[in-house]
Amino acid sequence: MNLLPLITVVLPLIGALLLLVPRLFPYARRLLLAIAALDMLAVLPLSVPRDAPTFELGHFMVVDATSQLFLLLINALFVGISLHLHNRLRAAPELTGDIHRLVRLALVFMAAANGAILANHIVIAWIFLEFTALAAVPMIHHQRRDSATTAAWHYFLFSAVSLGLVLLGVVCLTHGIELTVGAERVSLFHDNLRLEVAIADPVWRRLGLALMIFGYASKLGMAPLYSWLPETYDAASPSVTALLAAVQFNAVFVGLFRTLQVYGGNDADLAGYQLTALGLASMLVATVKIVSTNNYKLLIAYAAINHAGVIALGLALGRPAAYGVILYVVSNALVKAILFLTAGTIKAHYRTKKIDELHGMIREMRYSALFFLVGTFALLGFAPFGSFFGEVIIMTGLITTGHFVTFGALGVLLSVVFVATGRSLFPMVWGDPRPGAVRKKESLVALGPKLFYLAILLSLGVYTPAPLSTLLQQVAGSLGTR
Amino acid sequence: MTFLLVAWFLALCLPLFIRSWRAALTGLRIQALAMAGMIWLHADHLAPSPLIALADLLLFRAFFAPWYLKRMATERGVQSAFDLIPANLFVWTLAAVLVMTSFGFSATLAGEYSRSITHLGVACSGVLLALLILSTQRAPLGQAIALLTLENSIALFELHAHHHVEWMAQLGLTVVYLLSVLTLALLVRRLGMVDDAPEHPADSAIL
Numbered sequence: 001m002n003l004l005p006l007i008t009v010v011l012p013l014i015g016a017l018l019l020l021v022p023r024l025f026p027y028a029r030r031l032l033l034a035i036a037a038l039d040m041l042a043v044l045p046l047s048v049p050r051d052a053p054t055f056e057l058g059h060f061m062v063v064d065a066t067s068q069l070f071l072l073l074i075n076a077l078f079v080g081i082s083l084h085l086h087n088r089l090r091a092a093p094e095l096t097g098d099i100h101r102l103v104r105l106a107l108v109f110m111a112a113a114n115g116a117i118l119a120n121h122i123v124i125a126w127i128f129l130e131f132t133a134l135a136a137v138p139m140i141h142h143q144r145r146d147s148a149t150t151a152a153w154h155y156f157l158f159s160a161v162s163l164g165l166v167l168l169g170v171v172c173l174t175h176g177i178e179l180t181v182g183a184e185r186v187s188l189f190h191d192n193l194r195l196e197v198a199i200a201d202p203v204w205r206r207l208g209l210a211l212m213i214f215g216y217a218s219k220l221g222m223a224p225l226y227s228w229l230p231e232t233y234d235a236a237s238p239s240v241t242a243l244l245a246a247v248q249f250n251a252v253f254v255g256l257f258r259t260l261q262v263y264g265g266n267d268a269d270l271a272g273y274q275l276t277a278l279g280l281a282s283m284l285v286a287t288v289k290i291v292s293t294n295n296y297k298l299l300i301a302y303a304a305i306n307h308a309g310v311i312a313l314g315l316a317l318g319r320p321a322a323y324g325v326i327l328y329v330v331s332n333a334l335v336k337a338i339l340f341l342t343a344g345t346i347k348a349h350y351r352t353k354k355i356d357e358l359h360g361m362i363r364e365m366r367y368s369a370l371f372f373l374v375g376t377f378a379l380l381g382f383a384p385f386g387s388f389f390g391e392v393i394i395m396t397g398l399i400t401t402g403h404f405v406t407f408g409a410l411g412v413l414l415s416v417v418f419v420a421t422g423r424s425l426f427p428m429v430w431g432d433p434r435p436g437a438v439r440k441k442e443s444l445v446a447l448g449p450k451l452f453y454l455a456i457l458l459s460l461g462v463y464t465p466a467p468l469s470t471l472l473q474q475v476a477g478s479l480g481t482r
Numbered sequence: 483m484t485f486l487l488v489a490w491f492l493a494l495c496l497p498l499f500i501r502s503w504r505a506a507l508t509g510l511r512i513q514a515l516a517m518a519g520m521i522w523l524h525a526d527h528l529a530p531s532p533l534i535a536l537a538d539l540l541l542f543r544a545f546f547a548p549w550y551l552k553r554m555a556t557e558r559g560v561q562s563a564f565d566l567i568p569a570n571l572f573v574w575t576l577a578a579v580l581v582m583t584s585f586g587f588s589a590t591l592a593g594e595y596s597r598s599i600t601h602l603g604v605a606c607s608g609v610l611l612a613l614l615i616l617s618t619q620r621a622p623l624g625q626a627i628a629l630l631t632l633e634n635s636i637a638l639f640e641l642h643a644h645h646h647v648e649w650m651a652q653l654g655l656t657v658v659y660l661l662s663v664l665t666l667a668l669l670v671r672r673l674g675m676v677d678d679a680p681e682h683p684a685d686s687a688i689l
Contacts, residue, residue: 123647127654134661137669153622153669160629160662161616168609168636175643183644203591
């Protein structure tokens, strides 16, 4: 029995339990860093590509290409976020306060996210996703400001409704299977579900799929239930925002991806129409908001909704765009982590989130400005970043499958976002700095996590190492049959 | 069985017309007790999974969640007059349309099984009315009641299927419900019970 998958879940939980001991509170940030590093060490050997999936813990956990890739991604992101938090607290000890509570919750959040990705049981995966949301709520209003508490409340409401709809979809699918194979023979393990879905009652099966897609899409921040996302990302602290935008987003994406894997080619028409509609609606809403906002953190949040829309459009196509979708999802997670962490550093220095109040950042915060600039390039899908190639593959998929109207709409919306984002963010970097501004010293250690993310982002576009490339291809190959 | 479904349905609909948060909490209590009755009547023998579901319904959904919210509302001196949905003909008509749509939809889903039509119709009505309350309610207490109604409706949907999930999964579902109630209560306490959720300009922290 391979214990490594279990360790990735249990280790952060042990860390969280240790932080119940008051004597260990002062070591919270070091413990966070140690657990993140150890978890990453456990994930590395798990990520070696293999020919067939292996099942652990009585079939409840699966190590396949999907779990390998996303486990590697979210744990790498977690190491960076932990390092950012560690550096931030070292630079500003006055923020330490009751940081042990935030660290404890972050560790529980991470254990649940790892569990959601590794789970081979549809209900248990759902339970782990709920745990990520329940751990995220107190993290969002950690500093107990009214705006953060309101955002946490809205996050909780939307999350409960979204995941409730997913559970309802699972119940419908279960009933559809039960009608054809009998209640005793129903199995909710992902690998068994693939076989059962094909013979399930079509009405219940389709209803289940529609509810699950809508629920997961809402949890990813897609329209129409998107309003929680900008509010939450704006009100939460940068490290918590990065956890939500990069780690939780991917855990939820795996839920959606597993659903599509389980359905195989069944009801691909329904999934295609629904994902296209949700994707285009999300992109439209995000574009309008990006054009009108004067808050750089909100702008990145709306860009995240826009990206979720692109991902939905890619998923709607099935296999022709699958590689592009996976590449885009991985790149997107790194871009969001870079931008939200940099936005936090900028906010800490300038004490404002207003775009029109910031000029000449390159003179005051050279490295943060550079990261912001490069992150914006990646956000907009410039070459040579992975997001560029992901977008190109998705667009090629739209053309080769004859979705010309969707292609046209995507092209127009991306162009507007391109112009609006560039027009808003680039003047923040260039121009004259504030009168009397002094250049801020930025240590290399503090920039470490963002450098690390940037290196991976570039590598996804320029040269992808063979094991990672194999994983990406295996994950893409597991989607649909079209 | 049918009378338990009728009880569940009445516990869902009556609080919409009675101007009291106590009635809404009692409605939640009756819904949970009715579902516990359904499990009891259905079960040939109580396997671990239905047993956990029964304990969840009796301990947490019928007792703990309504009691905890009631305690908080009483502590804060919330007035008993409380509308779950706006008291006007338009919203009442909308609620009636949602109920009729639910039963029409369930007739399509259930085919010739009349018992299933009632069960699915009641569960669908619960989901849609919970979403109606959630979309019209501004007070955190009302939104919390809507969320618990949604949870109960999903649980009623689950009872329609004969398959029981593994006991570990059932236990996980119970823990999720309990933690959700505690999180709900924590946030409702912070936000206030009946005031509109405050709309402050967001001001992010710097960690």
